[in-house]
Amino acid sequence: MNAKNPSEKQEEKVIDTTRQAVPYQTGNIPGPKMARAVMPAVPGKMLARAKRPLLIVGSKIDSEDVLARVVAMGKAGIQIASVGDSYKYLADKGLDAHYMNMHALASYLCDPQWPGLDGKGGYDLVVFFGITYYYASQAISALKNFSNIKVISIDKYYHPNADMSFGNLKQDVFIAALDEVIAQLPK
């Protein structure tokens, strides 16, 4: 039931990213293990604590509001794997961003011998958003099943193949959620 009493109404401004935690594309039900829906503070803190986190962004970061959040996360020192054609949006932003094919990246992340995007070794946490939904979902199914890396979706869609994910969000909630993630990162 979604009915709310007046006292709950007060809290409506506080975003809840755990609602609507059903696969965004209706038929995308992979199996018994599906992502745990989380509030933004969780990936934020995990990103802040991770030794070698990696942010993956794809071709869907072209809108100004989303791009600004990618830049903010990059400026907070998180290395970025820029998949698809997203590099064209990041080229002049002075970030630690590297072009990589998403399918190849999924394969390399599963390989303990991969030296990483900068030659400094593999990653212990992967966070992503802004990638064509089904493409990201398929690519991370490789990580889910054939690697030990933690994968978190902070996209506006529920991604069942991640370890953790937001639910399906409206654009304004999505942007607010990204801001909350960013708020947890070291300044």
Add this chain to the structure above:
Amino acid sequence: MTLKKGSFVIEGLENVQINIGKVGAEEEEIAQGPTPRPEIIGLRDWDYRIIDRYNPVYTPTGDTCDFCTYGKCDLTGNKEGACGIDLEGQSARQALMVSIMGAACHSAHGRHLLNYLIKKYGEDFKIDVGPSNLQAPLTETIMGIQPKTIGDFRPVLDYVEEQLTQLIATTNTGQEGAARDFESKALHAGMLDLLGMEVADIIQISCLGFPKSDEKAPMAEIGMGILDPKKPVVICVGHNIAAPAYILDYMDKNGQFDKIEIAGLCCTAHDMTRYNKTAKIIGSMSKELKYIRSGIPDVLVTDEQCVRADILKEAQKLHIPVIATNEKITYGLPDRSNDSVDAIIDDLVSGKQPGVVLLDFEKIGELVPKLAMKMGPIRKAKGLTALPGDEEFKKLVTKCTKCLQCTRDCPQSLPISDAMAAAVNGDLSLFEILHDKCVGCGRCDYSCPADIPVLNVIEKASQRVIREEKGKMRIGRGQIGDPEIREEGRNLVLGTTPGVLAFVGCGNYPDGTKDVYDIVEEMIQRSYIIITSGCSAMDVGMFKDKDGKTLYERYPGRFVKGNLLNTGSCVSNAHIAATTIKVASIFAGRKTKGNWEEIADYVLNRVGAVGIAWGAYSQKAFAIGTGCNRLGIPVVTGPHGTKYRRAFIGKPYRKETWNVLDGRDGSVINIEPAPEHLMITAETKDELMPLLAKLCFRPSDNSLGRAIKLTHYIELSEKYLKKLPDDWHIYVRNEADLPVAKREQLMKLLGEKGWKIDWEKKKILEGPLRKVDVSFQPTNVPRLCKEVKK
């Protein structure tokens, strides 16, 4: 002793396999290589070489297995199921099964045609595909025989069918378990697919008067707007020309081409235009539902492959009779093959039966035009269409509650509710954009809780653009002729023609059909040879430049740089793969018969050809891609290709996987990753273009060729990704490899990377992985080296 057809070994000469062709044939067929008619593990060593460099990457669509009654088993995290198979093995098994399905489809198509054509023309009917000595390159390379007549293809299809049965057997629970061997078997199925396609297309080219290596084949009209809907309209759907040929003949004989419109949907359309240039093309499978619902067709003729499962249901709503002409798709309809044409027509016109199965080609030829002449006036008088009228349309768009359920069910996640909202205010432009991006699947209709027939609304709103949808496509030419290979082979192997890009496969594009046009236009202007086939060939012809010309009208169709060739329907994909065999044989003098490994090794290391299945949806497309991979040809698909669950991706950082042998002395040379991948996807067309340029690198490139390829790789990356590629330098072997226009700038960058450079002489002294050696004979197969170094 009576000699029978087939292979045998003489006692004491176990290394010599003797193959006998037709008994009584003028010459016995002697294979030149070690693997004529390879069994299901006959080329496993070659497959392992591929797999060890291009590791299978699995992206499961589901984490469970429910093949047998032990299950459902949860394989998440690569756990084992009750039978012992893990998720890796299961994913590989699925890759094999998908390849088998595709190969069976093409081969059964070939078998249907072969039986029919032998019955009609006799088994001694000569093969004629144009100016070629190497008429059946895949057959020669796989079977070790040189077919001369259509009857010679009988043992070829016998072999394919027997091998496919063996492969299917391995997928049963309790059979093969190792992912690696499933993949080797999938590669085998892919190879069989190429062979089945070659048979199908060669026999139809030979018997049915299709263009034979014709670079100047005429243009055909294409698009949803090309037919005159006032005339009776016959639409043939599928891939098999047998039945439509009789309809075209009957119409021709009775002078009906100006009275009845006849066109095809999907690859049948290709072959109809190859058979009779009066026929027209509506478009790819994506247009099936859209065109049926427009109500324009008065008769639908189905054959096989890429025919929607709901055609009868959709047609019945609009009183369009369906004539099912192939045993593979019968829709539960009665078989009326033994009834009189007039009796069948009566039952269809009255609506007593919504359709019939009709397997007698003579009757089909007579019935369909007669039926169209009757149905046309009746249907047009009633104005039957599924599309809403103007008033209804306005009501429907206001019903949208913006719940986004349609977007969530749409394979392309199209922003349908935004278009609905704009249409409420009279703006149809967003719907017109959706019309091109929509693959016409109809899923949105089922999902809308407000009961809006979404696809019909999109199509109604897009009538203006649909009327203007009139393109041109050069009719399928068939094979690339030997003289063309002689002229171009050298440029390809040395790299001075930057590459052959083959745009093949279906219309499940991630962002509309226009992408294919844009990509082809960019690459052809850069002098790549562009080959098309199937639905991609159609979609390339759908768009025009500012002067109203399609790409087929702007670029000629010869196998030379900067040309645009359409080989034809799905089965003519075989000729694209076979072109690389021709290069190995005609340009390099490699023996073909029974010599797959050597040919594939040559192709992998020297022929800069790449397949692009940007909208691949079917099992057939995966089988074709997998067959190309076994032949050493890399393939890229669009993002939907990740749902095939398996790719072959190279790891440039694993240096040991990039060792090849120098055929002159067997010495081991560590090479640049060329080609870097064998099967991979890209997210968008902007990502795809530089990737294509990169996948055209081959170890055999000479410096001029490498400089040309590097120029395009760098320019495309700078243009579409706004960056110099991170790995450009690993493709540089000396200063002559550097693109001329950027030589200074790039040399400086190499200096910054620590390469030693003699700045006065502008020479690279130290840094590259290896030197350029024009006599280098790269090979991955030790036995092909003159002398193997220990």
